[in-house]
Amino acid sequence: MIDIKLIEECRGGNFNNFRKLVELTSPFAYSVAFRMLSDEDQAKDVVQETMVTIWQKLKKIKTAEVYKTWIYRIVVNKCYDEMRKRKRNPEFGADEKTWGVISNRISEEPSAALENKETSKIISLLTEKLSPKQKAVFILSDLEEMSNDEISEITGLSKSAVKSNLHYARKNISEKVEKFL
Protein backbone atom coordinates (compact mmCIF):
# COMPACT_ATOMS: atom_id res chain seq x y z
CA MET A 1 0.00 0.00 0.00
CA ILE A 2 2.49 2.64 1.15
CA ASP A 3 6.25 2.54 1.37
CA ILE A 4 7.33 1.99 4.96
CA LYS A 5 10.40 4.13 4.35
CA LEU A 6 8.16 7.06 3.47
CA ILE A 7 6.21 6.63 6.72
CA GLU A 8 9.45 6.44 8.72
CA GLU A 9 10.65 9.67 7.12
CA CYS A 10 7.36 11.35 7.94
CA ARG A 11 7.71 10.12 11.52
CA GLY A 12 10.98 12.01 11.57
CA GLY A 13 9.05 15.22 10.84
CA ASN A 14 9.69 15.54 7.11
CA PHE A 15 6.81 17.70 5.90
CA ASN A 16 7.54 17.32 2.18
CA ASN A 17 7.27 13.58 2.47
CA PHE A 18 4.08 14.02 4.38
CA ARG A 19 2.56 15.67 1.29
CA LYS A 20 3.39 12.51 -0.60
CA LEU A 21 1.86 10.45 2.18
CA VAL A 22 -1.34 12.50 1.98
CA GLU A 23 -1.46 11.93 -1.75
CA LEU A 24 -1.06 8.17 -1.33
CA THR A 25 -3.28 7.69 1.71
CA SER A 26 -6.22 9.95 0.86
CA PRO A 27 -7.85 7.66 -1.77
CA PHE A 28 -7.98 4.72 0.67
CA ALA A 29 -9.28 6.84 3.50
CA TYR A 30 -11.78 8.47 1.17
CA SER A 31 -13.05 5.10 -0.04
CA VAL A 32 -13.92 3.96 3.50
CA ALA A 33 -15.28 7.35 4.57
CA PHE A 34 -17.44 7.70 1.49
CA ARG A 35 -18.85 4.20 1.80
CA MET A 36 -19.56 4.78 5.50
CA LEU A 37 -21.13 8.21 5.13
CA SER A 38 -22.51 8.12 1.57
CA ASP A 39 -21.69 11.80 1.25
CA GLU A 40 -18.81 13.22 -0.77
CA ASP A 41 -18.31 16.44 1.19
CA GLN A 42 -18.46 14.78 4.59
CA ALA A 43 -16.11 12.05 3.39
CA LYS A 44 -13.62 14.69 2.23
CA ASP A 45 -13.86 16.45 5.59
CA VAL A 46 -13.19 13.16 7.36
CA VAL A 47 -10.16 12.52 5.14
CA GLN A 48 -8.79 15.99 5.88
CA GLU A 49 -9.26 15.58 9.61
CA THR A 50 -7.71 12.13 9.44
CA MET A 51 -4.62 13.45 7.69
CA VAL A 52 -4.25 16.23 10.26
CA THR A 53 -4.53 13.66 13.07
CA ILE A 54 -1.94 11.50 11.31
CA TRP A 55 0.51 14.40 11.15
CA GLN A 56 -0.04 15.23 14.80
CA LYS A 57 0.24 11.67 16.09
CA LEU A 58 2.44 9.91 13.55
CA LYS A 59 5.36 9.93 15.98
CA LYS A 60 3.29 8.09 18.56
CA ILE A 61 2.74 4.91 16.55
CA LYS A 62 5.21 2.23 17.52
CA THR A 63 6.13 0.98 14.06
CA ALA A 64 5.38 1.96 10.49
CA GLU A 65 3.89 -1.51 9.88
CA VAL A 66 0.79 -0.67 11.88
CA TYR A 67 0.15 2.42 9.79
CA LYS A 68 -2.54 0.82 7.62
CA THR A 69 -4.74 -0.40 10.49
CA TRP A 70 -4.10 2.81 12.38
CA ILE A 71 -5.27 5.06 9.55
CA TYR A 72 -8.40 2.96 9.01
CA ARG A 73 -9.12 3.11 12.74
CA ILE A 74 -8.94 6.91 12.67
CA VAL A 75 -11.19 7.09 9.62
CA VAL A 76 -13.77 4.71 11.10
CA ASN A 77 -13.84 6.58 14.42
CA LYS A 78 -14.26 9.92 12.67
CA CYS A 79 -17.07 8.43 10.61
CA TYR A 80 -18.75 7.25 13.82
CA ASP A 81 -18.51 10.82 15.11
CA GLU A 82 -20.04 12.18 11.92
CA MET A 83 -22.84 9.62 12.03
CA ARG A 84 -23.55 10.53 15.64
CA LYS A 85 -23.72 14.21 14.71
CA ARG A 86 -26.25 13.57 12.01
CA LYS A 87 -29.83 13.63 13.00
CA ARG A 88 -31.49 10.32 12.52
CA ASN A 89 -32.73 10.32 8.96
CA PRO A 90 -36.32 9.35 8.40
CA GLU A 91 -36.50 5.83 7.06
CA PHE A 92 -36.90 5.67 3.36
CA GLY A 93 -38.41 2.56 1.83
CA ALA A 94 -37.32 0.80 -1.30
CA ASP A 95 -36.47 3.45 -3.81
CA GLU A 96 -37.68 2.16 -7.16
CA LYS A 97 -35.11 4.18 -9.07
CA THR A 98 -32.13 2.96 -7.04
CA TRP A 99 -33.28 -0.63 -7.10
CA GLY A 100 -33.75 -0.20 -10.84
CA VAL A 101 -30.11 0.93 -11.18
CA ILE A 102 -28.90 -2.12 -9.26
CA SER A 103 -31.12 -4.44 -11.29
CA ASN A 104 -29.87 -3.03 -14.57
CA ARG A 105 -26.25 -3.33 -13.50
CA ILE A 106 -26.68 -6.96 -12.52
CA SER A 107 -28.28 -7.89 -15.81
CA GLU A 108 -26.15 -5.71 -18.09
CA GLU A 109 -22.59 -5.10 -16.99
CA PRO A 110 -21.83 -6.37 -13.50
CA SER A 111 -18.16 -5.40 -13.74
CA ALA A 112 -18.74 -1.77 -14.76
CA ALA A 113 -18.04 0.82 -12.08
CA LEU A 114 -20.80 3.04 -10.76
CA GLU A 115 -20.58 6.75 -10.29
CA ASN A 116 -20.06 8.07 -6.78
CA LYS A 117 -23.66 9.26 -6.48
CA GLU A 118 -25.07 5.90 -7.50
CA THR A 119 -22.72 4.08 -5.16
CA SER A 120 -23.73 6.29 -2.23
CA LYS A 121 -27.44 5.74 -2.93
CA ILE A 122 -27.06 1.98 -3.16
CA ILE A 123 -24.97 1.70 0.01
CA SER A 124 -27.41 3.95 1.88
CA LEU A 125 -30.30 1.84 0.69
CA LEU A 126 -28.67 -1.45 1.60
CA THR A 127 -27.36 -0.39 4.98
CA GLU A 128 -30.11 1.94 6.20
CA LYS A 129 -31.21 -0.50 8.91
CA LEU A 130 -27.71 -1.32 10.14
CA SER A 131 -26.05 0.16 13.20
CA PRO A 132 -22.81 2.14 12.65
CA LYS A 133 -20.77 -0.84 13.89
CA GLN A 134 -22.54 -3.31 11.61
CA LYS A 135 -22.15 -0.92 8.70
CA ALA A 136 -18.43 -0.46 9.43
CA VAL A 137 -17.85 -4.21 9.69
CA PHE A 138 -19.77 -4.87 6.47
CA ILE A 139 -17.91 -2.17 4.52
CA LEU A 140 -14.49 -3.20 5.78
CA SER A 141 -15.11 -6.90 5.24
CA ASP A 142 -17.19 -7.15 2.08
CA LEU A 143 -16.27 -3.96 0.24
CA GLU A 144 -12.73 -3.19 1.40
CA GLU A 145 -12.01 -6.94 1.61
CA MET A 146 -10.19 -6.96 4.90
CA SER A 147 -9.71 -9.96 7.17
CA ASN A 148 -11.60 -10.36 10.45
CA ASP A 149 -8.34 -9.84 12.36
CA GLU A 150 -7.76 -6.51 10.66
CA ILE A 151 -11.37 -5.44 11.23
CA SER A 152 -11.07 -6.41 14.88
CA GLU A 153 -7.99 -4.22 15.23
CA ILE A 154 -9.56 -1.31 13.38
CA THR A 155 -12.92 -1.30 15.11
CA GLY A 156 -11.76 -2.45 18.53
CA LEU A 157 -14.36 -5.21 18.50
CA SER A 158 -13.57 -8.79 19.46
CA LYS A 159 -13.34 -11.31 16.65
CA SER A 160 -16.60 -12.95 17.69
CA ALA A 161 -18.31 -9.55 17.75
CA VAL A 162 -16.97 -8.85 14.26
CA LYS A 163 -18.34 -12.17 13.05
CA SER A 164 -21.77 -11.69 14.61
CA ASN A 165 -22.05 -8.10 13.32
CA LEU A 166 -21.02 -9.23 9.87
CA HIS A 167 -23.49 -12.10 9.94
CA TYR A 168 -26.34 -9.77 10.89
CA ALA A 169 -25.34 -7.19 8.26
CA ARG A 170 -25.09 -9.78 5.49
CA LYS A 171 -28.41 -11.34 6.48
CA ASN A 172 -30.15 -7.98 6.51
CA ILE A 173 -28.71 -6.91 3.16
CA SER A 174 -29.37 -10.23 1.41
CA GLU A 175 -32.97 -10.12 2.63
CA LYS A 176 -33.34 -6.72 1.06
CA VAL A 177 -31.70 -7.83 -2.15
CA GLU A 178 -34.01 -10.85 -2.25
CA LYS A 179 -37.04 -8.69 -1.60
CA PHE A 180 -36.42 -5.91 -4.07
CA LEU A 181 -34.42 -7.48 -6.91
Add this chain to the structure above:
Amino acid sequence: MKPENEKYSKVLNILRNSRPLLDSTQDIEREVINKIARAQQNKLSFSEAVDFLFGWVYIGWVRRSLITASVCLIFVFVFQQGIILKRIDMLSRQTIVTDKENLLTPATEIERLLTEYRNTGRRFPSKTTTITEREMQELLEYVNELKIKYKELENIIEGDPELKKLIEKKLIDNNRIKTNL
Protein backbone atom coordinates in the same frame (compact mmCIF):
# COMPACT_ATOMS: atom_id res chain seq x y z
CA MET B 1 -25.10 -21.09 -4.80
CA LYS B 2 -28.64 -20.06 -3.95
CA PRO B 3 -30.22 -17.49 -6.29
CA GLU B 4 -30.48 -14.88 -3.47
CA ASN B 5 -26.81 -15.41 -2.63
CA GLU B 6 -25.98 -15.01 -6.27
CA LYS B 7 -27.82 -11.70 -6.37
CA TYR B 8 -26.10 -10.60 -3.17
CA SER B 9 -22.70 -11.50 -4.61
CA LYS B 10 -23.46 -9.59 -7.79
CA VAL B 11 -24.49 -6.51 -5.83
CA LEU B 12 -21.32 -6.78 -3.79
CA ASN B 13 -19.22 -7.15 -6.94
CA ILE B 14 -20.77 -4.02 -8.37
CA LEU B 15 -20.00 -2.09 -5.19
CA ARG B 16 -16.48 -3.48 -4.96
CA ASN B 17 -15.77 -2.49 -8.52
CA SER B 18 -17.17 0.96 -7.86
CA ARG B 19 -14.47 2.21 -5.53
CA PRO B 20 -15.34 5.83 -4.74
CA LEU B 21 -13.07 8.12 -6.68
CA LEU B 22 -11.47 11.14 -5.14
CA ASP B 23 -11.54 13.80 -7.85
CA SER B 24 -8.52 15.74 -6.60
CA THR B 25 -6.05 14.87 -3.90
CA GLN B 26 -4.48 18.31 -4.32
CA ASP B 27 -7.49 20.03 -2.73
CA ILE B 28 -7.28 17.71 0.24
CA GLU B 29 -3.52 18.20 0.44
CA ARG B 30 -3.93 21.99 0.44
CA GLU B 31 -6.67 21.89 3.07
CA VAL B 32 -4.67 19.53 5.25
CA ILE B 33 -1.63 21.79 5.11
CA ASN B 34 -3.78 24.83 5.98
CA LYS B 35 -5.34 22.99 8.90
CA ILE B 36 -1.96 21.85 10.20
CA ALA B 37 -0.62 25.40 9.96
CA ARG B 38 -3.67 26.73 11.81
CA ALA B 39 -3.42 24.00 14.44
CA GLN B 40 0.22 24.83 15.05
CA GLN B 41 -0.66 28.49 15.48
CA ASN B 42 -3.32 27.76 18.08
CA LYS B 43 -1.55 24.97 19.84
CA LEU B 44 -3.23 25.63 23.13
CA SER B 45 -6.77 25.82 21.88
CA PHE B 46 -9.62 24.81 24.13
CA SER B 47 -10.16 21.44 22.51
CA GLU B 48 -6.47 20.61 22.82
CA ALA B 49 -6.50 21.62 26.45
CA VAL B 50 -9.52 19.37 26.95
CA ASP B 51 -7.79 16.58 25.06
CA PHE B 52 -4.68 17.10 27.14
CA LEU B 53 -6.59 17.02 30.41
CA PHE B 54 -9.21 14.40 29.63
CA GLY B 55 -7.79 12.59 26.62
CA TRP B 56 -7.20 9.51 28.73
CA VAL B 57 -10.96 9.00 29.11
CA TYR B 58 -12.32 7.22 26.09
CA ILE B 59 -15.98 6.99 27.09
CA GLY B 60 -17.78 10.07 25.85
CA TRP B 61 -20.22 10.57 28.69
CA VAL B 62 -17.54 10.00 31.36
CA ARG B 63 -15.35 12.61 29.67
CA ARG B 64 -18.23 15.11 29.51
CA SER B 65 -19.10 14.44 33.17
CA LEU B 66 -15.49 15.03 34.19
CA ILE B 67 -15.37 18.30 32.28
CA THR B 68 -18.65 19.43 33.89
CA ALA B 69 -17.44 18.45 37.37
CA SER B 70 -14.16 20.31 36.81
CA VAL B 71 -15.94 23.46 35.66
CA CYS B 72 -18.24 23.28 38.74
CA LEU B 73 -15.24 22.85 41.05
CA ILE B 74 -13.49 25.82 39.45
CA PHE B 75 -16.63 27.95 39.97
CA VAL B 76 -16.89 26.85 43.63
CA PHE B 77 -13.18 27.60 44.14
CA VAL B 78 -13.48 31.08 42.61
CA PHE B 79 -16.62 31.79 44.65
CA GLN B 80 -14.92 30.72 47.89
CA GLN B 81 -11.84 32.77 47.09
CA GLY B 82 -14.12 35.77 46.58
CA ILE B 83 -15.74 35.25 49.98
CA ILE B 84 -12.35 34.82 51.69
CA LEU B 85 -10.97 37.99 50.12
CA LYS B 86 -14.11 39.89 51.12
CA ARG B 87 -13.77 38.72 54.73
CA ILE B 88 -10.09 39.60 54.84
CA ASP B 89 -10.92 43.05 53.57
CA MET B 90 -13.65 43.40 56.20
CA LEU B 91 -11.28 42.27 59.00
CA SER B 92 -8.64 44.76 57.94
CA ARG B 93 -11.23 47.53 58.31
CA GLN B 94 -12.06 46.50 61.85
CA THR B 95 -10.45 48.36 64.81
CA ILE B 96 -7.93 46.53 66.96
CA VAL B 97 -7.77 48.25 70.34
CA THR B 98 -4.30 48.06 71.85
CA ASP B 99 -4.13 51.35 73.71
CA LYS B 100 -5.52 51.30 77.24
CA GLU B 101 -6.98 54.74 77.02
CA ASN B 102 -9.03 53.78 74.04
CA LEU B 103 -11.00 51.45 76.25
CA LEU B 104 -12.41 54.42 78.09
CA THR B 105 -15.70 55.68 76.78
CA PRO B 106 -15.15 58.96 74.96
CA ALA B 107 -16.94 61.79 76.74
CA THR B 108 -17.77 63.99 73.82
CA GLU B 109 -18.66 63.54 70.18
CA ILE B 110 -15.36 65.02 69.01
CA GLU B 111 -13.45 62.65 71.27
CA ARG B 112 -15.40 59.71 69.93
CA LEU B 113 -14.67 60.75 66.37
CA LEU B 114 -11.02 61.37 67.13
CA THR B 115 -10.66 58.03 68.88
CA GLU B 116 -12.26 56.33 65.95
CA TYR B 117 -10.02 58.18 63.58
CA ARG B 118 -6.91 57.30 65.53
CA ASN B 119 -7.84 53.65 65.89
CA THR B 120 -8.82 53.03 62.35
CA GLY B 121 -6.09 55.18 60.92
CA ARG B 122 -8.51 56.00 58.17
CA ARG B 123 -10.62 58.84 56.99
CA PHE B 124 -12.60 60.97 59.35
CA PRO B 125 -15.91 59.08 59.72
CA SER B 126 -18.23 62.01 59.21
CA LYS B 127 -19.10 62.38 55.59
CA THR B 128 -20.08 66.02 55.87
CA THR B 129 -16.77 67.19 57.42
CA THR B 130 -13.94 67.62 55.01
CA ILE B 131 -10.56 68.40 56.48
CA THR B 132 -7.11 67.70 55.20
CA GLU B 133 -4.80 65.07 56.63
CA ARG B 134 -2.44 67.79 57.90
CA GLU B 135 -5.22 69.64 59.71
CA MET B 136 -6.33 66.38 61.26
CA GLN B 137 -2.82 65.69 62.51
CA GLU B 138 -2.60 69.21 64.00
CA LEU B 139 -5.95 68.72 65.70
CA LEU B 140 -4.81 65.44 67.18
CA GLU B 141 -1.61 67.04 68.45
CA TYR B 142 -3.62 69.83 70.14
CA VAL B 143 -5.95 67.31 71.71
CA ASN B 144 -2.99 65.32 73.04
CA GLU B 145 -1.39 68.49 74.36
CA LEU B 146 -4.64 69.46 76.05
CA LYS B 147 -4.90 66.04 77.63
CA ILE B 148 -1.39 66.26 78.99
CA LYS B 149 -2.06 69.71 80.42
CA TYR B 150 -5.35 68.50 81.89
CA LYS B 151 -3.53 65.58 83.50
CA GLU B 152 -0.91 67.96 84.93
CA LEU B 153 -3.64 70.22 86.26
CA GLU B 154 -5.35 67.23 87.84
CA ASN B 155 -2.07 66.24 89.51
CA ILE B 156 -1.58 69.77 90.85
CA ILE B 157 -5.12 69.84 92.26
CA GLU B 158 -4.74 66.32 93.71
CA GLY B 159 -1.50 67.39 95.39
CA ASP B 160 -3.16 70.36 97.11
CA PRO B 161 -6.38 69.37 99.04
CA GLU B 162 -7.21 72.95 99.91
CA LEU B 163 -7.01 74.05 96.31
CA LYS B 164 -9.17 71.07 95.38
CA LYS B 165 -11.84 72.01 97.92
CA LEU B 166 -11.76 75.62 96.76
CA ILE B 167 -12.19 74.71 93.09
CA GLU B 168 -15.00 72.26 93.94
CA LYS B 169 -16.78 74.90 95.92
CA LYS B 170 -16.39 77.42 93.08
CA LEU B 171 -17.73 74.90 90.57
CA ILE B 172 -20.77 74.11 92.77
CA ASP B 173 -21.41 77.77 93.20
CA ASN B 174 -21.41 78.26 89.47
CA ASN B 175 -23.72 75.22 88.98
CA ARG B 176 -21.11 73.27 87.12
CA ILE B 177 -21.82 69.60 86.79
CA LYS B 178 -18.32 68.25 86.81
CA THR B 179 -17.25 68.32 90.44
CA ASN B 180 -15.38 65.08 90.96
CA LEU B 181 -11.93 66.28 90.17
